[in-house]
C-alpha cells in the first residue's frame with residue numbers, strides 16, 4: 001500500500017512503499033483532479049485511481065509528468081482519459097531512455113508486464129500554467145536531475161512539488177550538476193510556501209526548506225571539489241570512490257539505502273564529464 005497523506009485542503013501525496021519512496025501529488029478540485037506524477041508499480045498507481053473514483057467521486061483530468069524517469073511515469077497509462085503534460089524534452093527522453101529501460105525491466109519484473117508508456121501531448125519549455133476548478137498550477141523548467149524536469153507550484157495552497165530537483169540525496173548522473181545547483185538556488189525564491197513535496201521521501205514544511213536546500217547544495221560542492229581534486233592528482237577509480245556519502249552530509253541510509261549507490265554514480269558521471277572537458281581543452285592547447 002502506498003502511504004497517503006493529506007497535506008492541505010485539496011492536496012494529497014501518495015508515497016510508494018515498493019520503490020524508493022517516490023511521491024505522486026494529487027490536487028482535488030470540483031471540476032476534477034490533477035495528478036503530479038504516478039508511482040513506479042501499477043498496483044500502487046491503481047490505489048490512487050480507486051481513491052479518486054471511490055472516495056473523491058472524481059476523475060483525473062490532467063497528469064503532469066515532472067520528468068521522463070521510469071519511477072514517475074509508469075502509471076500514466078492507467079488514466080486513458082487524462083490529458084498528459086510534460087516538458088518539451090520529455091518525449092525524446094521517453095523514446096530513447098525510458099522505453100528501452102521498460103523493455104528490459106519487463107523481462108525480469110512481471111509486475112510491469114502491462115505497463116505502456118504514455119507520451120505527453122501538452123508540452124512546455126520554460127513556463128506554463130493549468131487552471132482547473134479554482135486551482136492554479138504554475139510549472140517551470142527545473143533541470144539538473146534530468147534535462148526535462150519541471151516543478152509545479154499550486155498557488156492557492158502554497159504547495160511546491162519540486163520533483164527530483166529535491167530528493168534525500170541529490171542525483172545528477174543523468175543530468176547536470178551546474179543546472180541542479182541553479183535550480184536549487186531558484187527554489188529558495190519560491191514564495192509564499194507552506195509545504196514542499198520532494199520527488200522522493202518526506203514532505204518538507206516551510207521551516208525546513210531552507211536548511212534542506214543548503215544541505216543539498218553543500219553535497220554538490222563537496223562532490224565537485226573531490227572530483228576536481230582526484231583529477232588534479234591524476235587519481236583513478238579507487239581514489240574517486242573513496243569519498244563516503246556521509247562525508248558530504250548525506251546519511252548512508254537515505255532513500256532506503258540507495259544513497260551510496262546514487263552517490264557513486266554521481267561521482268563517476270561527473271568525473272567522466274570533467275575528464276572529457278579537460279581532454280578537449282588540452283587538445284585545443286596542443287593545436288594552438
Ligand SMILES: [Zn+2]
Nearest residue numbers: 069071164199
Ligand atoms: Zn525519481
